[in-house]
Structure formats: structure tokens, C-alpha cells
Amino acid sequence: MTALQRHRRIGARFAPRNSLCDGRLNKTEPGTGRIGKSYYDETAYFDAAAHLRDFGSRFQRYRVARVMEIRAPRPTDRVLDMGCGWGTISYALAPRVREVVGLDFSERAIAGCRARTDLHGFDNMVFEVGDARDSGLDAASFDVVVAADLFEHLYPDDSEAVAAEAFRVLVPGGTFLVWTPCRSHILEVLKNRDIILKRDVSHVDYKSMRRMKEILTGAGFAIERAYFAESHLPGLRVLERLVQRWVPLLRRRIAVLGRKPARA
Numbered sequence: 001m002t003a004l005q006r007h008r009r010i011g012a013r014f015a016p017r018n019s020l021c022d023g024r025l026n027k028t029e030p031g032t033g034r035i036g037k038s039y040y041d042e043t044a045y046f047d048a049a050a051h052l053r054d055f056g057s058r059f060q061r062y063r064v065a066r067v068m069e070i071r072a073p074r075p076t077d078r079v080l081d082m083g084c085g086w087g088t089i090s091y092a093l094a095p096r097v098r099e100v101v102g103l104d105f106s107e108r109a110i111a112g113c114r115a116r117t118d119l120h121g122f123d124n125m126v127f128e129v130g131d132a133r134d135s136g137l138d139a140a141s142f143d144v145v146v147a148a149d150l151f152e153h154l155y156p157d158d159s160e161a162v163a164a165e166a167f168r169v170l171v172p173g174g175t176f177l178v179w180t181p182c183r184s185h186i187l188e189v190l191k192n193r194d195i196i197l198k199r200d201v202s203h204v205d206y207k208s209m210r211r212m213k214e215i216l217t218g219a220g221f222a223i224e225r226a227y228f229a230e231s232h233l234p235g236l237r238v239l240e241r242l243v244q245r246w247v248p249l250l251r252r253r254i255a256v257l258g259r260k261p262a263r264a
Contacts, residue, residue, distance in 0.1 A: 034155065035202055040106035045202065046086070055088055062232035063179075064092040067148045070177045070225065070255050073097045077143045080169060082132045082162065083150035087113035093146075094122040101142075102127040103135060133161035140171045148179040151212065152203045159205065163219035167260055176221055176258040182228060183208050184248035209254050221258030229253040 077097040081090045084102030113127040145166040183206030191197040230240035231252040240250045
């Protein structure tokens with residue numbers, strides 16, 4: 001049995017991705033009031049915003065390039081893409097690494113990712129429904145775990161559980177790449193207040209850089225890199241690059257690279 005075959009498992013509980021969803025589609029889980037699996041499977045979430053569905057859009061090209069900059073992929077890497085959503089990062093990684101496993105708790109997300117597999121023609125990747133808090137994947141079985149635009153969708157307790165799971169499935173010395181919006185940026189401040197921009201109800205807990213680093217170190221990771229990245233909008237990007245160090249309102253994205261100790 002190959003490594004990919006071993007990981008063709010069905011989980012079905014947790015982990016999504018980014019969007020500019022209509023706030024009216026606020027479908028919560030019964031008894032909890034939380035945005036959960038049913039929101040992603042039963043609303044128009046995955047039909048939203050053409051620039052998210054189009055892998056060649058300026059936004060997605062920017063997103064892929066910036067995630068790859070956190071830690072460059074290697075031909076020997078076995079990668080877990082947590083909360084793979086549309087599969088953008090998984091498909092970008094496939095030609096550059098040994099294997100990719102895309103994991104999402106949304107059955108609709110995984111169905112969409114699988115539908116694109118034949119189109120892209122990669123035989124070193126697999127997409128599975130599963131819980132990023134408790135994936136059921138083998139311990140110490142991945143060289144890299146990626147969480148790109150996942151943590152803003154996670155409630156605080158779930159964030160800690162996901163980081164702990166990433167730590168568990170990584171080999172000693174493996175790396176955890178995190179890419180998430182910064183809570184202090186002007187666009188996120190406006191969206192959260194429904195001023196000009198619509199609030200994204202699936203973004204349930206924006207993190208600060210300090211909080212993101214606390215989550216990773218709390219799970220056992222050593223922080224190797226942590227920095228703010230500018231946005232994909234040309235004019236705003238220049239301004240952010242110049243002053244984000246001093247102006248929290250212009251810190252667009254958080255990028256963090258955590259490493260599991262070699263003797264974990």
C-alpha cells in the first residue's frame with residue numbers, strides 16, 4: 001500500500017478557507033451558534049468571488065507566491081494542506097514536491113478539489129474530508145504542514161487544537177507554515193464593522209502576530225520566521241511596505257514559520 005493510499009480516509013469534522021461571503025448566509029451549528037461544517041456545505045460559500053475560484057487571478061497568484069516564500073517547497077517534501085478549500089495551494093505545490101494531501105472538513109470543498117484532479121493531471125496528490133483538529137493521519141508522517149487562510153476561520157480553542165495536530169503529524173524537524181490576515185489592518189477593521197465592505201461571517205477570530213506566535217509555541221513549535229506581508233493591491237502594497245512596521249492599520253498579512261524540534 002502506498003503512502004497516498006494509506007491516507008485515503010474519511011474524517012468529516014473540521015477545517016475551511018477564505019472568502020468574501022455575503023453576511024446573510026450565516027448558517028450556524030445547532031446548539032452552538034458557531035459557524036461550522038454546514039455553513040460551508042449548505043450555503044453559497046464556495047460559489048463566492050470569482051477571484052478566489054480562478055487560480056490564475058492576481059489575488060491567487062499573489063497568495064501562492066507569498067506562501068511559497070515562507071518556506072520554499074522541496075522535491076522530497078511530503079505536504080499536508082490543512083483547510084485546503086478550493087485546493088489552490090495543493091495544486092501549486094504538486095509539481096514541486098513529492099506528495100500533497102489536501103484536507104478539509106467540507107465535503108463540498110473536497111468534491112470540488114477532486115473534480116479538478118484530472119484537469120491538472122497530477123498523480124502525487126489526494127484530497128480527503130477530515131478534521132484538522134484530529135485528522136486520523138499517521139504521526140510524524142509529513143515534512144511540511146501548510147495552513148494558508150485557515151486560522152481566521154478557527155475559534156480560539158480550535159486554533160490551539162489545529163496547531164497541536166500539525167505538530168503531531170510532522171516529522172521531527174518538520175515545518176508548519178501559517179498565512180492569515182492581520183486583525184489590525186484597515187480592510188479587516190472596516191469589514192468587521194460592516195463599513196463600506198461586507199463582513200465575512202466565516203472569519204470568526206482574526207489573530208494578531210503575538211497571538212499567532214503564542215498558538216504555535218504553545219503547541220511546541222520553535223518560531224523560525226514571523227513577519228507582516230503586504231497585500232496584492234498595487235497602490236496599497238507600496239504604502240504597506242513602507243510603513244507597516246510602524247502603522248498597525250497597514251499590516252495586511254501575518255506569515256509565520258514554526259519548526260518542530262528535531263528531538264520532539
